[in-house]
Amino acid sequence: xxxxxxxxxxxxxxxxxxxxxxxxxxxFRQQLNNVRRASLGRVxxxxxxxxxxxxxxLETLVEVTREMADSGQALRLCNVNETIREVLELTELxxxxxxxxxxxxxxxxxx
Amino acid sequence: MLLRGESTxxxxxxxxxxxxxxxxxxxxxxxxxxxxxDAQHAEADRIRAVVAMLxxxxxxxxNAGELSxxxxxxxxxxxxxxxxQCTIMLPDGGVVAASDFSKHPAGKLVMSLPDRxxxxxxxxxxxxxxxxxxxxxxxxxxxxxxxLAALHVQAPIEVSVSRFWGAQAGLGVIGAGSMLALLLVYxxxxxxxxxxxxxxxALLAIGAGEGASSALAISADLxxxxxxxxxxxDQSDKLxxxxxAERARESLGDRRRGKSDLDEACDVMTQGIVLVxxxxxxxxxxxxxAVFLHADRDQLHxxxxxxxxxxxxxxxxxxxxxSGRVRQRTTIEAERGDAHFGEGVLRVSIRPVRREDxxxxxxxxxxxxxxxxxxxxxxxxxxxxxxxxRTPLTNIRLYVETALDDGENDAVLRxxxxxxxxxxxxxxxxxxxxxxxxxxxxxxxxxxxxxDVHLDALFAELQADYEAQAAEKHLxxxxxxxxxxxxxxxxxxxxxxxxxxxxxNALKYTPEGGKVQIxxxxxxxxxxxxxxxxxxxxxxxxxxxxxxxxxRAQDKRITDITGSGLGLALAREVVRLHGGDITVQSAIDHxxxxxxxxxxxxDAA
Numbered sequence: 001x002x003x004x005x006x007x008x009x010x011x012x013x014x015x016x017x018x019x020x021x022x023x024x025x026x027x028f029r030q031q032l033n034n035v036r037r038a039s040l041g042r043v044x045x046x047x048x049x050x051x052x053x054x055x056x057x058l059e060t061l062v063e064v065t066r067e068m069a070d071s072g073q074a075l076r077l078c079n080v081n082e083t084i085r086e087v088l089e090l091t092e093l094x095x096x097x098x099x100x101x102x103x104x105x106x107x108x109x110x111x
Numbered sequence: 112m113l114l115r116g117e118s119t120x121x122x123x124x125x126x127x128x129x130x131x132x133x134x135x136x137x138x139x140x141x142x143x144x145x146x147x148x149d150a151q152h153a154e155a156d157r158i159r160a161v162v163a164m165l166x167x168x169x170x171x172x173x174n175a176g177e178l179s180x181x182x183x184x185x186x187x188x189x190x191x192x193x194x195x196q197c198t199i200m201l202p203d204g205g206v207v208a209a210s211d212f213s214k215h216p217a218g219k220l221v222m223s224l225p226d227r228x229x230x231x232x233x234x235x236x237x238x239x240x241x242x243x244x245x246x247x248x249x250x251x252x253x254x255x256x257x258x259l260a261a262l263h264v265q266a267p268i269e270v271s272v273s274r275f276w277g278a279q280a281g282l283g284v285i286g287a288g289s290m291l292a293l294l295l296v297y298x299x300x301x302x303x304x305x306x307x308x309x310x311x312x313a314l315l316a317i318g319a320g321e322g323a324s325s326a327l328a329i330s331a332d333l334x335x336x337x338x339x340x341x342x343x344x345d346q347s348d349k350l351x352x353x354x355x356a357e358r359a360r361e362s363l364g365d366r367r368r369g370k371s372d373l374d375e376a377c378d379v380m381t382q383g384i385v386l387v388x389x390x391x392x393x394x395x396x397x398x399x400x401a402v403f404l405h406a407d408r409d410q411l412h413x414x415x416x417x418x419x420x421x422x423x424x425x426x427x428x429x430x431x432x433x434s435g436r437v438r439q440r441t442t443i444e445a446e447r448g449d450a451h452f453g454e455g456v457l458r459v460s461i462r463p464v465r466r467e468d469x470x471x472x473x474x475x476x477x478x479x480x481x482x483x484x485x486x487x488x489x490x491x492x493x494x495x496x497x498x499x500x501r502t503p504l505t506n507i508r509l510y511v512e513t514a515l516d517d518g519e520n521d522a523v524l525r526x527x528x529x530x531x532x533x534x535x536x537x538x539x540x541x542x543x544x545x546x547x548x549x550x551x552x553x554x555x556x557x558x559x560x561x562x563d564v565h566l567d568a569l570f571a572e573l574q575a576d577y578e579a580q581a582a583e584k585h586l587x588x589x590x591x592x593x594x595x596x597x598x599x600x601x602x603x604x605x606x607x608x609x610x611x612x613x614x615x616n617a618l619k620y621t622p623e624g625g626k627v628q629i630x631x632x633x634x635x636x637x638x639x640x641x642x643x644x645x646x647x648x649x650x651x652x653x654x655x656x657x658x659x660x661x662x663r664a665q666d667k668r669i670t671d672i673t674g675s676g677l678g679l680a681l682a683r684e685v686v687r688l689h690g691g692d693i694t695v696q697s698a699i700d701h702x703x704x705x706x707x708x709x710x711x712x713x714d715a716a
Contacts, residue, residue, distance in 0.1 A: 011479035
């Protein structure tokens with residue numbers, strides 16, 4: 001899985017390319033944790049190029065957001081497609097995340 | 112959802128058709144072969160019987176000396192019974208009778224039997240030879256008082272294929288009927304087979320590691336089996352998701368256990384809070400504080416907070432508080448540049464907890480990096496904007512002064528001054544519009560008003576505007592416009608603004624002698640405008656951030672070129688509001704191509 005990293009001001013945007021499933025979850029989580037540490041939690045995950053997500057991917061997002069929640073932060077997601085939105089709503093996990101329509105709105109939320 | 116199963120069904124159908132065709136072909140070949148062999152055996156038996164009778168009759172006639180009757184008998188037998196070549200010969204080579212005399216030299220014909228001939232000369236054999244096509248029979252004839260003569264028959268026994276047309280036609284009908292029946296059965300069971308094939312492929316995909324149900328689902332059109340399969344997938348997904356959700360809730364529950372409402376409330380805060388005593392020992396720290404100090408909360412509890420502080424000014428502040436030199440509320444900002452422990456700007460406040468001078472204090476840590484970046488960007492923007500506004504204003508003032516002082520009696524100079532004032536005031540107007548639009552975008556109140564936009568007129572104006580500017584800079588500007596441009600539904604002012612920004616950038620960043628080309632393609636479903644220049648080009652890093660507001664490329668060659676860093680951001684925002692986009696392709700020193708696409712049905716003018 002290729003994970004694009006882009007800096008917007010002081011905010012890092014991670015854009016994984018491909019489904020967030022199975023073994024791809026490990027490098028994603030590792031990179032997300034590194035970026036989170038380096039930017040003191042100013043991270044946005046751009047989901048525009050994630051077509052679908054399996055239970056492992058979902059678990060990873062939940063784990064990360066849970067860790068962040070302990071420090072008053074939340075995992076900010078943007079460009080979540082209909083399939084993933086449905087999964088998050090079915091599992092009632094959607095409120096755990098902060099959702100934004102696009103990367104710019106997500107970046108502005110740090111102001 | 113993938114359309115699975117087709118390949119399996121097709122392969123099953125092809126395999127069945129090939130098997131059936133092979134079976135029918137093999138049966139036909141075997142049946143024809145057997146029939147042919149039987150017919151050949153029957154023909155051979157018939158010829159044998161005819162030859163036996165012919166031998167007896169010829170022997171009797173020759174014994175009676177009726178050679179002419181023998182000749183007639185041989186000729187008649189050969190013709191009527193299809194004996195082919197039929198000959199009666201004497202051992203010395205003399206021919207007594209033959210079905211075809213033309214094959215024997217006239218000198219060999221025997222008109223009457225010699226009195227005696229040598230019995231030892233070429234004694235006639237009694238033998239039968241069969242090949243695939245002929246039956247050869249040699250029979251000795253005993254002529255009393257003379258010796259042995261020989262009857263030689265070479266008869267064709269090949270059976271014509273045409274005799275089996277009936278059988279072949281019958282087999283063909285059976286084969287075609289079977290194929291038709293197979294086709295009907297195949298058509299009937301195709302949907303079922305496709306469903307089974309699709310499920311099989313999905314199972315193989317699962318075996319190969321595919322886990323996403325969206326990739327495993329099959330089309331519901333394939334019937335009840337497909338629906339059942341999809342239902343199983345849905346249930347499995349739901350179970351998995353429920354499990355994840357349950358684990359998440361359990362985990363959250365675990366974390367909450369033992370925490371008071373106040374603890375939880377403090378952990379929700381994005382600001383870090385640390386309560387310290389007079390010796391800077393931590394009495395409480397919330398989650399955000401642990402992140403900012405890069406420590407576990409357990410580590411922090413009871414420990415001197417100063418050992419977790421990485422920046423000098425914060426350390427100094429805490430030392431001053433601990434020593435009693437500072438006791439009033441103080442706020443400082445600390446920059447961190449550590450890639451491992453985190454980069455950014457923290458605002459650190461320390462404030463006394465009680466009015467009595469006990470030394471207890473609360474530290475509040477706040478990450479203000481993004482605010483700082485935004486503030487810097489705004490400062491840079493104001494500086495750029497001021498510069499951008501000042502240049503045309505200065506030009507206007509200078510040319511107004513020139514027109515007033517020297518232009519009273521010089522009409523040419525006055526006209527020149529007015530032209531410059533006109534173009535500079537338009538430039539000023541564009542800058543102000545950019546600033547206003549940016550402010551609207553920032554506040555979220557920016558919107559577009561669609562109306563008929565006559566592209567013919569719009570591009571004619573742009574062409575008039577930029578050809579003069581290009582001539583001043585010795586640039587070659589080409590507008591490649593189709594003969595007829597459509598009328599589109601768009602916000603005229605905004606589209607003009609976007610095009611102005613793209614074209615003026617191309618002119619601005621292309622050195623003297625260069626070329627700028629504007630290609631307009633009014634496609635069936637969208638309008639595409641390519642602005643191609645031979646300018647200085649943009650690096651890959653800058654291309655990524657080019658459309659950010661206030662961003663200007665980090666290229667030393669453009670430091671003298673004025674620009675607010677707003678033009679492209681605005682242009683893209685405007686085009687995106689129309690449902691289109693702007694993309695860029697560029698290479699340093701090789702120029703850039705900006706492509707603007709606006710979707711929507713275009714009505715021909």
